[in-house]
Amino acid sequence: MSLPSIGVGLIGCGTVGSGVVELLQDLRELYARRLGVELQLRRVLVRPQDVNYKTERVPAEALVTDPEAFFATEDMPVLVELGGGRGAISEFVRRGLAMGKHVVTANKALLAAEGPELFALAREHNASIGFEASCAGGIPLITALNFGLMANRIQAMYGILNGTCNYILTQMTAHGAQYGDALAEAQARGFAEADPTLDVGGGDTAHKLAIMASLAFGCQVSDKAIPCTGINTLDLSDVRFGAELGYEMKLLGLAERIEDDNAVALNLAVQPCFIHREEPLAQVSGSFNAISIFGDAVGQTMYVGRGAGKEPTASAVVSDILNIAAGWYPKAFSQLKLWPDQQAPARLLDPRENQARFYLRFNALDRPGVMAAIATALGDAGVSLSGIIQHESRAGEFVPLVMTTHEAKQGSLEDALNQIKQRDFIEGEPVVIRVIEMPPG
Ligand code: NDP
Numbered sequence: 186m187s188l189p190s191i192g193v194g195l196i197g198c199g200t201v202g203s204g205v206v207e208l209l210q211d212l213r214e215l216y217a218r219r220l221g222v223e224l225q226l227r228r229v230l231v232r233p234q235d236v237n238y239k240t241e242r243v244p245a246e247a248l249v250t251d252p253e254a255f256f257a258t259e260d261m262p263v264l265v266e267l268g269g270g271r272g273a274i275s276e277f278v279r280r281g282l283a284m285g286k287h288v289v290t291a292n293k294a295l296l297a298a299e300g301p302e303l304f305a306l307a308r309e310h311n312a313s314i315g316f317e318a319s320c321a322g323g324i325p326l327i328t329a330l331n332f333g334l335m336a337n338r339i340q341a342m343y344g345i346l347n348g349t350c351n352y353i354l355t356q357m358t359a360h361g362a363q364y365g366d367a368l369a370e371a372q373a374r375g376f377a378e379a380d381p382t383l384d385v386g387g388g389d390t391a392h393k394l395a396i397m398a399s400l401a402f403g404c405q406v407s408d409k410a411i412p413c414t415g416i417n418t419l420d421l422s423d424v425r426f427g428a429e430l431g432y433e434m435k436l437l438g439l440a441e442r443i444e445d446d447n448a449v450a451l452n453l454a455v456q457p458c459f460i461h462r463e464e465p466l467a468q469v470s471g472s473f474n475a476i477s478i479f480g481d482a483v484g485q486t487m488y489v490g491r492g493a494g495k496e497p498t499a500s501a502v503v504s505d506i507l508n509i510a511a512g513w514y515p516k517a518f519s520q521l522k523l524w525p526d527q528q529a530p531a532r533l534l535d536p537r538e539n540q541a542r543f544y545l546r547f548n549a550l551d552r553p554g555v556m557a558a559i560a561t562a563l564g565d566a567g568v569s570l571s572g573i574i575q576h577e578s579r580a581g582e583f584v585p586l587v588m589t590t591h592e593a594k595q596g597s598l599e600d601a602l603n604q605i606k607q608r609d610f611i612e613g614e615p616v617v618i619r620v621i622e623m624p625p626g
């Protein structure tokens with residue numbers, strides 16, 4: 186007996202799109218058995234110049250290069266967008282939603298900038314948007330945040346959210362690779378964005394953090410509001426000094442819920458951070474992503490998996506298609522108040538109020554009294570030191586002087602550093618890197 190079918194249209198057949206085409210074909214029978222419905226790839230929209238080895242598995246009758254032919258296709262209620270970026274792609278997504286199509290996308294850049302509008306448009310037309318692949322590749326993190334942890338108020342999240350950066354950091358620290366070579370490898374393996382400055386500059390992590398924070402804390406978060414530092418300005422000497430102190434360097438997206446006098450504010454940041462090497466998050470290497478999420482009832486939970494690449498990302502995309510075809514996801518989307526179009530803008534913590542531990546590196550003159558003067562200036566601002574490293578050198582030279590602090594107010598630290606860097610025994614800008622102390626789990 187033949188099963189009823191659900192038509193799927195795909196826009197973009199690059200790294201992830203070709204992975205989706207392969208999964209839909211290779212596991213077709215398994216999906217049909219699980220759903221009781223057959224998924225049919227009706228149309229795949231590509232640009233003429235993109236008909237290449239990645240489109241080899243697309244049935245000839247499904248391949249189109251004309252958007253009008255794509256949107257004129259009947260019986261295609263699911264639109265999978267894997268073109269990336271905004272502009273024309275945003276128009277395609279809006280057009281599909283306005284036709285009542287359920288959209289599945291991995292496009293975090295689009296959702297971080299236009300999410301609330303797109304979710305509202307979907308709701309207006311009885312459609313839904315699945316976006317599991319937009320954060321942490323193959324890890325079912327959106328499902329965990331929206332449904333698995335629904336009973337909790339989320340207190341904090343610390344995530345390695347960019348596979349390219351984690352791959353580069355691992356190649357450089359564990360295998361001695363050069364930055365440029367490691368980035369080129371990440372690109373060749375299909376991890377990097379079309380514009381890799383989004384990866385190494387931290388923008389991609391900020392997109393994901395904005396999406397995750399809006400779901401975790403029930404508010405609207407724009408990536409533009411997140412202070413963002415990438416790995417492209419890192420100095421390897423800091424990675425080495427951190428290692429001496431027992432830390433691994435990771436690019437983190439972090440979100441902390443700060444409750445004070447009955448007001449709640451979010452501390453959000455994307456930055457290279459030190460994590461003690463015994464923490465599980467510190468041990469996550471290569472293209473893997475990992476996220477520690479703290480809920481008030483559950484305590485610490487951790488999610489680890491491949492955060493980028495063809496197959497892991499296709500896994501998340503196809504799971505969204507299946508959940509839509511099964512019918513439960515569109516129902517949840519229409520009934521629950523979990524998505525950012527239904528929320529108020531987030532109240533963000535003034536970064537100067539942020540309380541944290543820090544790693545500091547000064548380029549300081551090696552002469553009597555310098556270390557004491559720095560420690561005194563920090564102490565006067567209420568910043569207490571927990572560790573110091575200075576390697577031996579010939580007296581009278583500028584040398585790296587590394588200090589770690591106990592928990593301190595970021596604003597007080599900044600004030601002290603502004604004073605210290607005016608002194609004649611300091612050269613250049615001090616380096617400041619956050620040291621992560623995980624909340625009790
Ligand atoms: P690719 O660049 O490999 O593939 C995108 C494809 O879509 C390209 O062939 C591109 O063509 C095509 N395309 C873009 N715009 C259009 C258009 N208007 N009409 C038709 N085709 C179009 O990117 P990925 O597969 O790596 O990424 C796709 C999406 O998935 C992005 O949003 C990305 O951020 C996201 N993502 C990627 C992951 C990964 O590991 N690669 C992981 C998680 C999410 P052309 O090259 O000619 O522009």
Ligand code: HSE
Nearest residue numbers: 347348349377378493
């Ligand atoms: N460029 C992204 C990364 C793809 O490296 O993590 C997955 O979102």
